[in-house]
Amino acid sequence: xxxxxxxxxxxxxxxxxxxxxxxxxxxxxxxxxxxxxxxxxxxxxxxxxxxxxxxxxxxxxxxxxxxxxxxxxxxxxxxxxxxxxxxxxxxxxxxxxxxxxxxxxxxxxxxxxxxxxxxxxxxxxxxxxxxxxxxxxxxxxxxxxxxxxxxxxxxxxxxxxxxxxxxxxxxxxxxxxxxxxxxxxxxxxxxxxxxxxxxxxxxxxxxxxxxxxxxxxxxxxxxxxxxxxxxxxxxxxxxxxxxxxxxxxxxxxxxxxxxxxxxxxxxxxxxxxxxxxxxxxxxxxxxxxxxxxxxxxxxxxxxxxxxxxxxxxxxxxxxxxxxxxxxxxxx
Numbered sequence: 001x002x003x004x005x006x007x008x009x010x011x012x013x014x015x016x017x018x019x020x021x022x023x024x025x026x027x028x029x030x031x032x033x034x035x036x037x038x039x040x041x042x043x044x045x046x047x048x049x050x051x052x053x054x055x056x057x058x059x060x061x062x063x064x065x066x067x068x069x070x071x072x073x074x075x076x077x078x079x080x081x082x083x084x085x086x087x088x089x090x091x092x093x094x095x096x097x098x099x100x101x102x103x104x105x106x107x108x109x110x111x112x113x114x115x116x117x118x119x120x121x122x123x124x125x126x127x128x129x130x131x132x133x134x135x136x137x138x139x140x141x142x143x144x145x146x147x148x149x150x151x152x153x154x155x156x157x158x159x160x161x162x163x164x165x166x167x168x169x170x171x172x173x174x175x176x177x178x179x180x181x182x183x184x185x186x187x188x189x190x191x192x193x194x195x196x197x198x199x200x201x202x203x204x205x206x207x208x209x210x211x212x213x214x215x216x217x218x219x220x221x222x223x224x225x226x227x228x229x230x231x232x233x234x235x236x237x238x239x240x241x242x243x244x245x246x247x248x249x250x251x252x253x254x255x256x257x258x259x260x261x262x263x264x265x266x267x268x269x270x271x272x273x274x275x276x277x278x279x280x281x282x283x284x285x286x287x288x289x290x291x292x293x294x295x296x297x298x299x300x301x302x303x304x305x306x307x308x309x310x311x312x313x314x315x316x317x318x319x320x321x322x323x324x325x326x327x328x329x330x331x
Contacts, residue, residue, distance in 0.1 A: 036243030
């Protein structure tokens with residue numbers, strides 16, 4: 001009776017385990033083998049301004065640090081342009097200050113003196129006109145003399161009015177529109193100065209990140225255009241591996257899993273983690289070797305190698321082992 005009870009309990013355990021296996025599709029951990037290549041990550045480096053290369057202190061194969069100087073252009077033309085821009089900015093700034101400050105007191109005093117002179121001349125012309133008006137009535141002066149005197153009187157009035165308006169302008173200073181125009185000209189000159197400074201700074205080429213110089217495309221003395229490739233820099237840190245997993249094995253892995261990476265002819269085993277699994281399927285690339293048919297769908301994944309060295313190089317074929325992969329469910 002006791003043995004029969006044990007058999008019933010054991011059978012129940014088997015049934016529960018079978019149901020759990022069917023529901024969750026995974027059992028104990030197993031090893032999954034994937035194939036891929038070390039990612040080739042490179043960047044073409046060049047100057048943002050044209051010019052003649054003066055120095056190139058690094059060569060192909062050199063390991064460089066972020067911010068390290070890779071090349072310099074001849075800066076004389078750029079320095080000349082900066083000096084001209086700074087001079088133009090000085091002129092524009094002086095003109096703006098002149099208009100903001102208004103006219104000098106000496107200019108206003110000169111305009112006031114001219115008004116006083118015109119008033120005196122008008123008074124004299126008015127007196128002559130009044131006297132000769134009476135004389136022309138008695139015939140003491142001719143009509144022609146009177147008309148000339150009267151014209152001089154009217155001219156003196158106009159000259160006084162012009163002098164007064166000029167004095168008013170001197171006291172009022174520059175119009176707001178003129179000041180705004182000068183401010184805009186100074187802003188334009190400032191922008192030109194800043195651009196000249198930027199161009200001068202761009203005459204030095206720095207490494208954007210740590211890496212290795214793959215190609216040195218030019219030499220000192222060469223005239224290069226803006227954007228023309230001078231160096232090709234490979235970025236090998238962090239070291240990334242591009243691998244592919246078959247659709248049937250997709251459920252066996254997940255981001256964060258630990259993996260082992262090996263290469264042909266290198267006895268070292270590298271460690272890494274799965275960092276990314278593509279959400280979109282694609283056909284197996286021709287460069288990937290799997291045991292299944294090449295026409296099957298696969299998913300790209302990225303492995304971050306945590307302990308790379310100089311023996312692990314970009315583009316190298318690798319084998320990725322996932323020791324903690326889930327055992328696939330049986331249909």
